[in-house]
Amino acid sequence: GESVGLHLPTLSVQEGDNSIINCAYSNSASDYFIWYKQESGKGPQFIIDIRSNMDKRQGQRVTVLLNKTVKHLSLQIAATQPGDSAVYFCAEKGTGRRALTFGSGTRLQVQP
């Protein structure tokens, strides 16, 4: 069946280092991908999105990479800061499907 999953449930990095959070998806018909950040007690917050006709998109300190060949998505955070500590979710939406399907999340811990 369709699924969106993450390789690492917890990622610990040092402040200032770059972080890479990975996500695999199984629905080859997915055409829209999105990363969310969720801090404790809050709802998920949009970070960055990418459509299937692209393989890279950059934002402020964040980059999303999409490899459709192996159905892999990653979020790169440059110069990770303590405020980046949160749970990160990838999500995908397929053509004709109305709602996002979310992965199980990766917790990012930034060590000072």
Added chain:
Amino acid sequence: GAGVSQSPSNKVTEKGKDVELRCDPISGHTALYWYRQSLGQGLEFLIYFQGNSAPDKSGLPSDRFSAERTGGSVSTLTIQRTQQEDSAVYLCASSLDDSGKLFFGSGTQLSVL
């Protein structure tokens, strides 16, 4: 308001009672979603409203769950005869269109004793 508003933020109820959770989406957003998040888990899709179209109820876990959206704006999620396994954070989101870019509220923490 500026964002998606949900109320109450916390709800404690007894097993067997009915609960209503409210969501005020961002003004002008035509699509509204309900998701459920159990402790330490990802988001589970429940139901989706888009304009005047029939809602997509494919994610509702049982017939104890229902939702309405009045006037294309405010939505209410109702859980009848609550069970302990219903305990979770219920998140509402809205989007400007059907693109998939969702804006979430802070959720309602439901605890069924």
